[in-house]
Amino acid sequence: MHDIHFEASRPVDGDLFVDRSQELQRLDAAIGKLQAGRSDFLAVLGLRTQGKSSLFREWMRRHAGTKGVVFVPVQCWAWPDPEDFFQEYLRVTINAILAAAGTVHEAGLLAATADPGRIVELAAFAAGRGMIGLGKALRLMADYKSSRDRANTFRAAIRMPELVASSERMRFQFILDEFQELAGFDAFQAVRKGFGSIYTMLREEWQEQRRCNYIVSGSAVSLLRQITENPSAPFFQHFTPLHLGPLPEQEAVSLLAGFSRRSGAAIPERLCRRMIGLVGATPYYLQVLGEELVLAARDGKPDDNAWKRVCQRVLLQPSGRLYQYFELLHQKVAGRSSLLEKILVALSERPARGSEIAAAIGVTQNRLSSKLPLLEAQDVVVKQRGSYGLCDPCYALWLRAAHGPVSSVAAPLLLGEASERNVAREAARQGVGLVYQSRASRGAFDLLAVYQAAHIGVQVKKIAQFPVYVSEREIGRMRHDARALGWRAVLAFDSEDGVSFHAPASGRKTKRGRRYTQETALRHILDALEELPSGDSH
Numbered sequence: 001m002h003d004i005h006f007e008a009s010r011p012v013d014g015d016l017f018v019d020r021s022q023e024l025q026r027l028d029a030a031i032g033k034l035q036a037g038r039s040d041f042l043a044v045l046g047l048r049t050q051g052k053s054s055l056f057r058e059w060m061r062r063h064a065g066t067k068g069v070v071f072v073p074v075q076c077w078a079w080p081d082p083e084d085f086f087q088e089y090l091r092v093t094i095n096a097i098l099a100a101a102g103t104v105h106e107a108g109l110l111a112a113t114a115d116p117g118r119i120v121e122l123a124a125f126a127a128g129r130g131m132i133g134l135g136k137a138l139r140l141m142a143d144y145k146s147s148r149d150r151a152n153t154f155r156a157a158i159r160m161p162e163l164v165a166s167s168e169r170m171r172f173q174f175i176l177d178e179f180q181e182l183a184g185f186d187a188f189q190a191v192r193k194g195f196g197s198i199y200t201m202l203r204e205e206w207q208e209q210r211r212c213n214y215i216v217s218g219s220a221v222s223l224l225r226q227i228t229e230n231p232s233a234p235f236f237q238h239f240t241p242l243h244l245g246p247l248p249e250q251e252a253v254s255l256l257a258g259f260s261r262r263s264g265a266a267i268p269e270r271l272c273r274r275m276i277g278l279v280g281a282t283p284y285y286l287q288v289l290g291e292e293l294v295l296a297a298r299d300g301k302p303d304d305n306a307w308k309r310v311c312q313r314v315l316l317q318p319s320g321r322l323y324q325y326f327e328l329l330h331q332k333v334a335g336r337s338s339l340l341e342k343i344l345v346a347l348s349e350r351p352a353r354g355s356e357i358a359a360a361i362g363v364t365q366n367r368l369s370s371k372l373p374l375l376e377a378q379d380v381v382v383k384q385r386g387s388y389g390l391c392d393p394c395y396a397l398w399l400r401a402a403h404g405p406v407s408s409v410a411a412p413l414l415l416g417e418a419s420e421r422n423v424a425r426e427a428a429r430q431g432v433g434l435v436y437q438s439r440a441s442r443g444a445f446d447l448l449a450v451y452q453a454a455h456i457g458v459q460v461k462k463i464a465q466f467p468v469y470v471s472e473r474e475i476g477r478m479r480h481d482a483r484a485l486g487w488r489a490v491l492a493f494d495s496e497d498g499v500s501f502h503a504p505a506s507g508r509k510t511k512r513g514r515r516y517t518q519e520t521a522l523r524h525i526l527d528a529l530e531e532l533p534s535g536d537s538h
Contacts, residue, residue: 005259006291008284011053013061018247018255018283020055026242027059027215031069034171034213041206043228044217046244047379047391049284052217054176055244070100072161072173082185082198083150086157091283093161093172097134100170125279133167136160151194158205165211172212177214180223195304199227199234207238221379249273252281256290265297271307278415280393288321289314312411315394316401326398333380339363340371341403344390345431347381348399351389408433411448419462419494420446426492426499432525434458443481444474449490449525456528457487463495469511475504488528491516495509501525 015182030040046052060071072093072240079085123138137160147153161172180429185191185198190355195201206214216239218224228239247255255274260267267275267290271347279285288381295303318327334340342361346352354372358365372388375381382391401410409424413435416424424447427434433450445457461468470491482489491502493516500521507514522528 001137003263004291004294005065005262006287006294008287008291011051011057011241013054013058013392015340016259017054017058018051018251020051020058020244020247020251023055023242023244024059024062027055028063030213030215031063031066031173034069034173034211037049037210038389039207039213040213041208041213041239042242043224043239044215044242045221045224046217046219048219048220049282050219050244050246051283052219052244053177054283056177056215056217070170071175072096072172076176077180077181081198082154082188082191085182085185086154087141087144090137090144090157090160093164093362094134094137094469096172097164097168097170099184101131101134101168126177131168133164137164138168149430150190154190154194155201155205155246158202161212163208170211174212174214176214176216178218178220180218180220180227182229183223184299197512203234203238207381219231219379230324246281247283249276249281249303251284252283255283259290260294260302263294265302267302271304272301274304275307275311275513278311278393279397282394285322285394294350300485305436308411308415309438311415311470315398316410316414318510321392323398323402326395327402330399330402333375333378338373339367340375343368343371343375344380345399345403347388347390348396348404351384351387353387357388411435419460422443422494422499423447423458423460423492427525428526430526432456443485444477445481445487445489447492448487454526454529455485455487456490456525457482457485458490458492458501458525460492460494463493465495466517467536468493468516468517469510469513470504470507475514478504490522490528492523501528 008267027058030042033040044052074092117137119142123135126134126138140156165172182198191198227233228235253269256267256272257269292314293307296310297306301368315322317323317518343357346357346360354365354368358368380391381388397414401407406413406428409428412420413424424434426447434447437448444459445459446460449456449458489504493500502516502520506520507516
């Protein structure tokens with residue numbers, strides 16, 4: 001039994017981290033400048049699931065032994081008001097100092113609701129160790145709630161690391177995740193009257209500091225860019241952007257191939273590239289799908305059929321992990337707007353110009369003109385060379401399956417080989433749904449047609465022309481499996497003239513096997529339900 005090396009539930013580092021060498025080198029340069037007493041502010045821009053947290057985690061792991069440098073990760077999204085945020089800012093900074101000073105047993109004791117008396121005890125402890133700066137920081141923490149001048153208290157929390165760094169001969173590298181979320185604090189009176197804007201105060205304090213450096217990151221890319229790149233914004237030209245996108249293809253292949261091999265079920269490189277070509281190279285999606293594919297192949301090898309079933313279950317069916325992820329994203333993006341949803345579904349097929357989108361969904365360009373910027377601002381749609389397109393190919397795939405016109409046959413239509421796609425189109429035209437079954441339950445069939453309570457096993461065959469001969473042994477296996485599963489059986493022949501469905505019993509017996517012609521075709525796939533039960537003789 002091998003361990004599963006995929007990890008999609010938390011940020012990763014060490015052996016589970018896939019090389020982001022250029023990004024790590026850029027972050028390393030910031031450490032070098034910090035040690036030299038210079039600032040190197042960076043804004044790491046990347047949509048959710050691109051691996052920002054894993055990048056920072058691996059970077060901090062590699063520099064764990066860097067003398068005199070203290071990393072302070074701050075979660076900006078977790079705190080609804082400035083009161084709690086600045087208290088948390090103090091807490092995580094002090095804990096980082098305690099850990100860096102070797103007092104690991106004291107680190108982590110400062111809960112947001114800690115007893116001020118306990119914090120005073122820690123201040124005495126710090127003073128006894130000669131850590132004057134830390135003692136002052138702890139006293140600030142102890143007096144935090146009782147201070148009446150909230151604006152000055154907030155500002156003191158931001159100044160504190162520089163004071164400690166000077167006293168204790170440390171340097172601080174802050175990482176503020178989802179930095180754009182702090183914009184909401186401008187609505188609070190203490191911020192509005194005290195500084196005008198939270199970012200104005202942060203800029204004033206940060207640019208005076210020499211022993212602290214700041215890296216901000218965010219998944220709301222458009223909003224974070226406005227904060228750091230807009231000429232009218234306080235932080236204009238203060239941050240160097242570092243864009244984090246999907247993995248390069250070869251790194252994505254290495255993730256899938258390497259992790260699956262170490263997990264005991266190696267995914268062939270050809271299949272790795274097929275997966276990436278379909279869902280993109282976002283680390284989170286590859287971790288989820290790769291893990292499920294390895295688990296599904298525990299009694300065999302990952303192959304195209306296993307991939308189709310896994311992708312159908314995880315991404316295209318409502319109970320799937322990625323399906324639910326995209327359902328929540330879609331609700332956030334489109335809300336109750338049918339027009340926004342129509343735009344997204346249209347773009348899930350291919351990039352298009354505004355006039356093409358308007359024509360596809362049957363509205364005027366004037367109605368469209370106000371909606372496209374909304375989708376761009378949410379980092380769902382991007383405009384390039386005059387055409388609009390979805391940023392995420394996996395989201396596009398999900399949209400076609402969940403909200404597209406052929407959702408009932410999405411799995412074979414989006415994942416299948418050419419003949420399976422043709423069969424899916426014909427089944428959709430006839431109003432019947434098609435899905436893949438697990439290897440253990442599909443028997444002799446490639447697909448399962450579902451209509452109300454009826455189940456029809458479909459075996460797909462690519463043919464050059466009629467007549468077609470199918471061996472009695474193969475027909476017998478179809479009948480046996482259909483009887484065992486409680487299904488009816490159908491043959492689907494795909495030729496240049498189109499797709500036709502045939503009941504196994506409709507073929508005439510010959511020495512070469514059952515002979516099927518165009519005349520044996522069913523008028524509709526559901527006509528198979530009127531045939532004799534699959535186990536009966538003809």
